[in-house]
Amino acid sequence: xxxxxxxxxxxxxxxxxxxxxxxxxxxxxxxxxxxxxxxxxxxxxxxxxxxxxxxxxxxxxxxxxxxxxxxxxxxxxxxxxxxxxxxxxxxxxxxxxxxxxxxxxxxxxxxxxxxxxxxxxxxxxxxxxxxxxxxxxxxxxxxxxxxxxxxxxxxxxxxxxxxxxxxxxxxxxxxxxxxxxxxxxxxxxxxxxxxxxxxxxxxxxxxxxxxxxxxxxxxxxxxxxxxxxxxxxxxxxxxxxxxxxxxxxxxxxxxxxxxxxxxxxxxxxxxxxxxxxxxxxxxxxxxxxxxxxxxxxxxxxxxxxxxxxxxxxxxxxxxxxxxxxxxxxxxxxxxxxxxxxxxxxxxxxxxxxxxxxxxxxxxxxxxxxxxxxxxxxxxxxxxxxxxxxxxxxxxxxxxxxxxxxxxxxxxxxxxxxxxxxxxxxxxxxxxxxxxxxxxxxxxxxxxxxxxxxxxxxxxxxxxxxxxxxxxxxxxxxxxxxxxxxxxxxxxxxxxxxxxxxxxxxxxxxxxxxxxxxxxxxxxxxxxxxxxxxxxxxxxxxxxxxxxxxxxxxxxxxxxxxxxxxxxxxxxxxxxxxxxxxxxxxxxxxxxxxxxxxxxxxxxxxxxxxxxxxxxxxxxxxxxxxxxxx
Amino acid sequence: xxxxxxxxxxxxxxxxxxxxxxxxxxxxxxxxxxxxxxxxxxxxxxxxxxxxxxxxxxxxxxxxxxxxxxxxxxxxxxxxxxxxxxxxxxxxxxxxxxxxxxxxxxxxxxxxxxxxxxxxxxxxxxxxxxxxxxxxxxxxxxxxxxxxxxxxxxxxxxxxxxxxxxxxxxxxxxxxxxxxxxxxxxxxxxxxxxxx
Numbered sequence: 001x002x003x004x005x006x007x008x009x010x011x012x013x014x015x016x017x018x019x020x021x022x023x024x025x026x027x028x029x030x031x032x033x034x035x036x037x038x039x040x041x042x043x044x045x046x047x048x049x050x051x052x053x054x055x056x057x058x059x060x061x062x063x064x065x066x067x068x069x070x071x072x073x074x075x076x077x078x079x080x081x082x083x084x085x086x087x088x089x090x091x092x093x094x095x096x097x098x099x100x101x102x103x104x105x106x107x108x109x110x111x112x113x114x115x116x117x118x119x120x121x122x123x124x125x126x127x128x129x130x131x132x133x134x135x136x137x138x139x140x141x142x143x144x145x146x147x148x149x150x151x152x153x154x155x156x157x158x159x160x161x162x163x164x165x166x167x168x169x170x171x172x173x174x175x176x177x178x179x180x181x182x183x184x185x186x187x188x189x190x191x192x193x194x195x196x197x198x199x200x201x202x203x204x205x206x207x208x209x210x211x212x213x214x215x216x217x218x219x220x221x222x223x224x225x226x227x228x229x230x231x232x233x234x235x236x237x238x239x240x241x242x243x244x245x246x247x248x249x250x251x252x253x254x255x256x257x258x259x260x261x262x263x264x265x266x267x268x269x270x271x272x273x274x275x276x277x278x279x280x281x282x283x284x285x286x287x288x289x290x291x292x293x294x295x296x297x298x299x300x301x302x303x304x305x306x307x308x309x310x311x312x313x314x315x316x317x318x319x320x321x322x323x324x325x326x327x328x329x330x331x332x333x334x335x336x337x338x339x340x341x342x343x344x345x346x347x348x349x350x351x352x353x354x355x356x357x358x359x360x361x362x363x364x365x366x367x368x369x370x371x372x373x374x375x376x377x378x379x380x381x382x383x384x385x386x387x388x389x390x391x392x393x394x395x396x397x398x399x400x401x402x403x404x405x406x407x408x409x410x411x412x413x414x415x416x417x418x419x420x421x422x423x424x425x426x427x428x429x430x431x432x433x434x435x436x437x438x439x440x441x442x443x444x445x446x447x448x449x450x451x452x453x454x455x456x457x458x459x460x461x462x463x464x465x466x467x468x469x470x471x472x473x474x475x476x477x478x479x480x481x482x483x484x485x486x487x488x489x490x491x492x493x494x495x496x497x498x499x500x501x502x503x504x505x506x507x508x509x510x511x512x513x514x515x516x517x518x519x520x521x522x523x524x525x526x527x528x529x530x531x532x533x534x535x536x537x538x539x540x541x542x543x544x545x546x547x548x549x550x551x552x553x554x555x556x557x558x559x560x561x562x563x564x565x566x567x568x569x570x571x572x573x574x575x576x577x578x579x580x581x582x583x584x585x586x587x588x589x590x591x592x593x594x595x596x597x598x599x600x601x602x603x604x605x606x607x608x609x610x611x612x613x614x615x616x617x618x619x620x621x622x623x624x625x626x627x628x629x
Numbered sequence: 630x631x632x633x634x635x636x637x638x639x640x641x642x643x644x645x646x647x648x649x650x651x652x653x654x655x656x657x658x659x660x661x662x663x664x665x666x667x668x669x670x671x672x673x674x675x676x677x678x679x680x681x682x683x684x685x686x687x688x689x690x691x692x693x694x695x696x697x698x699x700x701x702x703x704x705x706x707x708x709x710x711x712x713x714x715x716x717x718x719x720x721x722x723x724x725x726x727x728x729x730x731x732x733x734x735x736x737x738x739x740x741x742x743x744x745x746x747x748x749x750x751x752x753x754x755x756x757x758x759x760x761x762x763x764x765x766x767x768x769x770x771x772x773x774x775x776x777x778x779x780x781x782x783x784x785x786x787x788x789x790x791x792x793x794x795x796x797x798x799x800x801x802x803x804x805x806x807x808x809x810x811x812x813x814x815x816x817x818x819x820x821x822x823x824x825x
Contacts, residue, residue: 112646181653185646215653219661223668227763236752236759238668244676244756249668256664567643574643620781626794 006551010526012558017109017522019582028582030114031522035121036100037418042125043092049132050084051485053077055478058442062475064463074459075142076135076161082145083165086265087172088128090403094268095120095179097410098207100418102183104513104520105201107192107529107536109563112185115583115622116178122590123175130597131168134161141165144457146258147228149239149250154232163601166229171597173218180211187211188568192512193555194531195571198289201511201534205292206271209299210264216303217260224253233603248313255306263302265399267295269406270337273359276413277341279509280356281348284535287340294333294340301330311379312386320379327377334370338363353507354428358409361436365401369394372447387457390450396443408435408488415492416506420518421499427491435484441477445470510535515543528555528564531571561627578627585622592618645797648804655808658771662812665767666819669760679823680757684750686824687761688742695738696817699772700810702731710803718791721799725783728806729776735813736772739765761820768816771809778802 019025029035057077060068069077099117103110111117134140139160143152152162187200187208200208228250230236237243239250278285285291307315307323341363350356372394376382385391415423449470454461461467505514515537516525527550533539549555557563561579566572596611673679680686709724743765752762782802785795 113650116650177654177657181650181657184653185649189643189646189649215657216660219657220664223661223664227668230752230759230763234753236763237756238672238759243754244672244681245759246672246675249671252671253664253668565643565646577646616777623781623798626792 003551005553006526006547009550009553009556009558013521013523013526013556016558016560019522025582027587028118028584030110030118030580030583030586032099032103032111032114032117033520033522035117036096036098038121039092039096039099039124042121042128043089043096046084046088046128047093050081050089051482053081053084055482057081058475058478060459061461061471063472064461064465064468066460069459071459072142075457076140078457079141079144079147079165080131080135083131083141083168085399086145086261087169088124088131090265090399090407091176092124093407094207094210094265094272094403095183097203097272097407097414098183098210098268099179101414101513102186102204102207103190104417104516104524105204105511106187106190106195107512107525107531108186108190109524109528109557110561110579111182112190112577113182114561114579115586116182118583118586119589120175120179120182122587123178123593124172126590126594127168127171127175127597130171130594130601131164134164134168139164141168146254147250148254149228149247152228152250153239155240160601163229163232166225166232167597167601170222170225170229171593173222174593176214176218180214183207183211184215189565190563190577191566191571192529192531192536193564193566193571193573195536195566197569197571198292199531199534199536199571200292201271202274202285202288202291202295203268203271203511205295206268206274209267209295212296213260213264213267213299213302217257217264219257220253221257224250224257227253248310251310251313252306255309256303258309259306260299260302262398263299266402267299269362269403270295272406272410272413273341273362274337275511276355276359276409277344278348278535279413279507280351280353280359281344282351282508283344283348284510284538285340286343286347287336288534290336291340294336297333298330301326301333305330308377308382311376311382324377324379328374331370331374338367353412354423354425354432355409355413355507357429357432358405358412361432361439362401362405362409365397365405365439369397369401373398385450387455388450389446389454389456392456393443393446393450396446400439400443408432411488411492413507414513415495416502417513417518417520419496419499420502421495421497422502422506423491423495423499427487431484431487431491433484434480434487438477438479438481438484442474442481443477445474445477449474505537510538512536515546526550526556528557530555580627583622585618589615589618589622645800647797647801651801651804655805659808659812662764662767662815665760665764666815669764669819672756672760676756681755684755684757687821689821689824691738691742692817692821695735695742696813698731698738699735699813702728702735703807703810705731706803706806710800713791713796713799716791716796718786718789721791721796722783722786725779725786725799729779729783732772732776732779736769736776739769739772743769764816764820768809768812771812775802775806775809778805 019029019031056069057074060066060074099111137160141147141164142161143157147162147165150156187204191200227236227238231238237245239245239247241247274285274291305323305327307319308327311320376394412423412428415421449467452465452467454465454467502518504517507514512529515529527546529536529546530542532542536542555564557576559578561581562576563579565574565577567574592611592614596608596615599607599611705724705727709721709728712720712724743762747762750758752759779802782795782799
């Protein structure tokens, strides 16, 4: 900075925020950028684990009567593949981007609750390890990711498999709830001055919609898991008909959570698409407000369609008609978004770079998945193909197309911000095409297999059905897809050192994360930016004002770990919030909870009681010191 | 840059972040209880007789009285929150103690009722019993958590110091407390509904 005042302010910020490197800081940091990066790396490791399960299954199914794995292992593989991809990869991966980018995009210095942010990461990691430790004792969850009763009841699955599922998900729910709370309060209370509701970046809307859905959907899953665990361990009755229970109760509770969960996965991914499209179309997003509304509308409507997962369970026709209609309504907000992106691309001058390639790949695959989705809303068709590979094809087009393509776009788009380096564009392009071809080669033949009648979740098939060739193509596709992913991994690792230096804003982007250096300093912004439009980083004059403000020591907040609190509607300044710095309590609390869940799993009630007491003690310890003390 | 953007530090115009965080927790817990209560009625309407043959109807008088006592505790909780915000630690502490006293009466009384009922039948007989005990247990657990938070805050206040951080904590705690009391009414109406 040119002036003395500005330089002094920067030094003061540096002193306040800089964290020493070392093990202690590693365990106690609450910096949202470090936590975000950890989320990304950890969930990517789970992605690889789930991918290895998938490749094993595809190898088994490559030919008729395959002999790689038996039915027991196959059941564990597809169950853990689903559980991993949904709970331990896609959602936390998107939360990783959220953790890193949301405070930057809204011009804040950290999340609303930095320690809770660390807590949600540690619990996510612990619950993931908890779930995967089931493999060590040879009792991984094996009743599918939706874990239907009566199969999941003690009488039919007596091992610990389902207890791992119930407890692991209850454990993870703590993390997701804490994270969702944090995101909502951050997005609605910590925005930069002037960032009124209609100027919130669309990625933040996606995260907000996801968090909202998590808050209201997860408890249904928790209730189901609590019921099932009480039934399995203590002989309660909720799902068995003989004692007044009902197996369908599980399905209702699960899908009341499960369908909103589709949007929990999809909406932040949509936010990524809406972030990248205007940058590479080189123009402001068309119908920005409509896209924000469509995001929230999808989240709302998503709570009213769960029965369409249960069209083959024999409920009344009136029920079916209602949910069929509701499911078709979802097409409207989805259509608004698709046309918003297309219009922006058509009216702009698209620059084709790797992030946009993945976005275009997303549009193609997601539209195919959407079309088969509308087919499912027609009940006779649904009943015809239920439990066949047609369903597998559909939800991979929706979830892989709808979430993993945007996640890869986000990796390519935000990599320069995280590392300060560019990815190799040539390798990225090659990886993309391998990825795209591999994806379609894997999942398109599954439509055919489904129509030919191949059931899902069966570990092998007879040679006489004529399914062999399609399965073989699908397996070849799976390995092609894996090669594409490997290309990206190589690129990410290599560019860390070899990549071209990115500078603060290599894409000429419109949102605030690009208004600071790459990677950003611990305090994110030297002076909190003041926003006057929906594309703040394209307002050159405003960004110059930020620098001028720093030189006058305005909005630099050098009294501690401070950030600005604004009112949720207009983004007017309300007050300065002081947040905590490093803290050991999030990790200790996560460890205490791990103790509790492990003891509970082992059925050792005394140890579980001690774990609960330790958890309470950790919550108390957390509260002993006040931020800034 | 003409407009001055210095920040009035002493002024607090919005509700504290902790309050908003508590609101989210309360919302998600409300859905948890909503799911359980919905399960209760879902199973009830798929069962020809509720409670099943041979199971007595739930008791009404004592649970209603205890719930009235608990709901009354919202008053001192509100007083505590208000006095804390106005910087009166003594008054806030007394509000919390009164809340604690009323909640303890409820927790003790309900525990006695639940344990008695458990000795009589247990939860393993039927879905009806399972739901009854799960709802009661979950609610008593929520009251117990409130009691623990309350005790912690009383301990902090007993040193006579009240910072804005603690005042915000009491504010958020009183929100949780009102919520637990609303839940109590929901759980009560559900569990005694077969006898009404």
